[in-house]
Amino acid sequence: MGKPLKGISVFILAFSTSLIFSVSVQAADPLPSWNAGPSKSAIIEFVAAVTDKNSKDYVEPGRRIATFDNDGTLWVEYPMYTQVLFAFDRVKKLAPQHPEWKTKQPFKALLAGDMKTVGASGMKGVAELVMASHAGMTSDEFTQDVTRWLATARHPKLGCLYKECIYQPQLELLTYLRANEFKTFIVSGGGIQFMRPMTMKAYGIPPWQVVGSSIVSEFQTKDGKSAIVRQPKIDFIDDKAGKPVGIYSHIGVRPILAFGNADADMQMIEYTRAGKGRRLGLFVHHTDADREYAYDRNSHVGQLDKALDQADANGWIIVDMKKDWRQVFPEK
Amino acid sequence: MGKPLKGISVFILAFSTSLIFSVSVQAADPLPSWNAGPSKSAIIEFVAAVTDKNSKDYVEPGRRIATFDNDGTLWVEYPMYTQVLFAFDRVKKLAPQHPEWKTKQPFKALLAGDMKTVGASGMKGVAELVMASHAGMTSDEFTQDVTRWLATARHPKLGCLYKECIYQPQLELLTYLRANEFKTFIVSGGGIQFMRPMTMKAYGIPPWQVVGSSIVSEFQTKDGKSAIVRQPKIDFIDDKAGKPVGIYSHIGVRPILAFGNADADMQMIEYTRAGKGRRLGLFVHHTDADREYAYDRNSHVGQLDKALDQADANGWIIVDMKKDWRQVFPEK
Numbered sequence: 001m002g003k004p005l006k007g008i009s010v011f012i013l014a015f016s017t018s019l020i021f022s023v024s025v026q027a028a029d030p031l032p033s034w035n036a037g038p039s040k041s042a043i044i045e046f047v048a049a050v051t052d053k054n055s056k057d058y059v060e061p062g063r064r065i066a067t068f069d070n071d072g073t074l075w076v077e078y079p080m081y082t083q084v085l086f087a088f089d090r091v092k093k094l095a096p097q098h099p100e101w102k103t104k105q106p107f108k109a110l111l112a113g114d115m116k117t118v119g120a121s122g123m124k125g126v127a128e129l130v131m132a133s134h135a136g137m138t139s140d141e142f143t144q145d146v147t148r149w150l151a152t153a154r155h156p157k158l159g160c161l162y163k164e165c166i167y168q169p170q171l172e173l174l175t176y177l178r179a180n181e182f183k184t185f186i187v188s189g190g191g192i193q194f195m196r197p198m199t200m201k202a203y204g205i206p207p208w209q210v211v212g213s214s215i216v217s218e219f220q221t222k223d224g225k226s227a228i229v230r231q232p233k234i235d236f237i238d239d240k241a242g243k244p245v246g247i248y249s250h251i252g253v254r255p256i257l258a259f260g261n262a263d264a265d266m267q268m269i270e271y272t273r274a275g276k277g278r279r280l281g282l283f284v285h286h287t288d289a290d291r292e293y294a295y296d297r298n299s300h301v302g303q304l305d306k307a308l309d310q311a312d313a314n315g316w317i318i319v320d321m322k323k324d325w326r327q328v329f330p331e332k
Numbered sequence: 333m334g335k336p337l338k339g340i341s342v343f344i345l346a347f348s349t350s351l352i353f354s355v356s357v358q359a360a361d362p363l364p365s366w367n368a369g370p371s372k373s374a375i376i377e378f379v380a381a382v383t384d385k386n387s388k389d390y391v392e393p394g395r396r397i398a399t400f401d402n403d404g405t406l407w408v409e410y411p412m413y414t415q416v417l418f419a420f421d422r423v424k425k426l427a428p429q430h431p432e433w434k435t436k437q438p439f440k441a442l443l444a445g446d447m448k449t450v451g452a453s454g455m456k457g458v459a460e461l462v463m464a465s466h467a468g469m470t471s472d473e474f475t476q477d478v479t480r481w482l483a484t485a486r487h488p489k490l491g492c493l494y495k496e497c498i499y500q501p502q503l504e505l506l507t508y509l510r511a512n513e514f515k516t517f518i519v520s521g522g523g524i525q526f527m528r529p530m531t532m533k534a535y536g537i538p539p540w541q542v543v544g545s546s547i548v549s550e551f552q553t554k555d556g557k558s559a560i561v562r563q564p565k566i567d568f569i570d571d572k573a574g575k576p577v578g579i580y581s582h583i584g585v586r587p588i589l590a591f592g593n594a595d596a597d598m599q600m601i602e603y604t605r606a607g608k609g610r611r612l613g614l615f616v617h618h619t620d621a622d623r624e625y626a627y628d629r630n631s632h633v634g635q636l637d638k639a640l641d642q643a644d645a646n647g648w649i650i651v652d653m654k655k656d657w658r659q660v661f662p663e664k
Contacts, residue, residue, distance in 0.1 A: 062532065062538060139580050183538075183540070185540075192581070192584070193580075193584065196584045200394065206394060206515075207583065207584030207585050208515070208517075208540070208541065208582060208583045208584055208585070209540065210584065214581060217577055217580055217581070218573070218577065219573040219574075219575075219576040219577055219599055219603065225606050226576070226599070226602045226603045226606040227603075227606070228576055228577065228580045228603075241550070241551040242551075243551075244551040244558065244560055245549055245550065245551055245560065248471050248525075248549055248560045249524070249546060249549070250540060250582060251539065251540045252524070252525065252528045252539030252540055252542065253539050253540070267551055267558070270558045271551065271558045271560075274557050274558040274559070
């Protein structure tokens with residue numbers, strides 16, 4: 001009876017293996033750092049609907065555009081936007097070449113560590129610091145400045161390098177969307193050329209899929225070589241009503257999914273959802289003082305106020321960091 | 333002797349088949365519409381060098397950026413840029429809603445078919461016609477206008493739909509570059525939103541890999557829906573020194589290959605070649621009055637003059653349409 005039994009065993013073994021395999025494939029969770037709940041379900045159901053050829057909500061791959069804010073949505077923005085900290089550090093580093101800053105505000109205050117006076121100089125003062133650190137060099141020099149700074153600059157409370165203070169659940173979401181033939185873009189109020197040196201490695205998003213604010217740049221011939229030289233003049237602010245405009249200019253296709261974390265993302269999400277067919281708009285709500293930070297209506301960065309009030313009426317998903325995210329940062 | 337012979341025959345047969353197969357793979361020409369010659373060799377050698385991991389010229393895939401001008405480089409621009417013809421046709425179509433155009437130049441001349449007076453109105457006059465046809469509507473409405481026009485507008489001499497008056501050798505080059513992990517971009521003086529409705533189907537280039545000139549656009553809420561509304565004001569001219577700036581803004585990586593056809597492409601090619609490592613810059617020279625057109629130094633479109641003089645000294649490749657292209661347009 002040896003042979004027949006063996007045949008049956010092999011058959012059973014093969015059958016169970018394929019059963020286990022198919023169950024495990026079905027059960028594989030594409031978003032393991034997201035807790036079960038309405039936010040996770042909304043994402044999974046949305047992706048299933050727009051990728052199902054038999055669904056009325058089907059969207060062809062070339063139009064599966066997902067846009068993500070950066071500060072507070074993909075990486076940490078609290079207690080201060082990373083780019084502003086870069087500007088402050090650059091001004092300090094450049095100070096020996098600018099003796100005039102010793103007597104000129106807000107440079108004088110910044111160099112003396114008097115952050116209260118820097119803050120009191122308002123947007124105008126901060127803009128002067130940003131221009132002094134972001135303009136006057138070639139595009140290649142600026143990329144090098146940013147890359148060098150990001151290599152060592154570290155978040156004082158969280159301990160991570162800023163470029164690694166990124167949210168694990170969002171990394172999983174980006175990967176999940178791309179696996180479902182979405183194109184993933186960043187659409188941020190932050191500087192487009194400040195973000196580009198880090199987005200590929202951190203998020204898998206190449207430089208040409210990054211949209212952001214910019215200063216004017218000019219093509220010049222310098223030292224016999226052609227170069228782009230950065231000018232101390234605002235070109236475009238990719239924030240609030242600027243975000244849909246940045247999307248139109250850089251992407252040229254209206255997103256079907258948009259993810260932000262602040263009132264400044266409302267227009268991007270409104271524009272996304274105003275398109276025909278099924279759309280998804282989400283906000284990260286920073287509710288987790290233990291693992292990250294808790295801030296919203298009265299915050300000096302990433303203020304989330306009107307969007308909280310209007311979310312239900314508009315069908316926007318508010319992702320509660322504390323409840324919805326099982327893990328906030330990647331494993332070390 | 334039956335069996336051994338059969339075995340040997342099968343062996344020989346298998347060997348020859350694999351030999352033929354490997355020879356045919358090696359011999360497969362990725363650019364069949366390009367005649368053998370220095371232009372074709374320069375392209376093939378360049379691609380081989382930058383994709384060979386053992387070459388000193390190796391470039392990682394994420395930096396294999398190729399930029400192409402559109403008018404006269406990918407599609408026909410003679411005797412007039414397609415977008416200008418679209419503008420003229422739109423103005424004629426919109427005329428019933430604008431009785432004031434009956435007495436206002438250059439509208440009056442255009443509506444009367446007096447192209448001499450239209451031409452005499454210069455850049456200012458043509459700009460007025462372009463604005464009247466390109467601004468004042470939502471982004472979606474403009475895309476529909478362009479799509480509808482491109483569906484039927486036909487080149488008077490060549491007979492092709494404008495969107496199909498595209499160069500077969502360039503289609504092969506785009507495919508060849510993408511097969512070698514290049515990202516292909518359009519960088520054109522033409523309107524970014526005028527090109528986007530046709531580039532994916534014609535060239536396999538998605539909307540977000542198109543860089544071009546633009547007018548200002550604004551995010552507005554209209555009829556209770558969010559929309560981008562196009563404004564009659566120039567935002568950016570992606571031509572001459574604007575091309576490297578457009579590349580920096582939209583792509584964020586300096587190209588390693590750039591292809592144009594006019595003096596207005598010199599800065600893009602200069603910028604491309606000024607980067608470190610091996611680079612390739614090319615111009616189409618329209619030399620073929622039989623199959624397309626012959627024009628260069630004194631042309632009213634796509635003027636190619638200084639670039640012809642400086643090509644040798646700068647190592648730019650001048651592609652001679654008549655000599656270098658075996659076939660100009662795709663088979664019908």
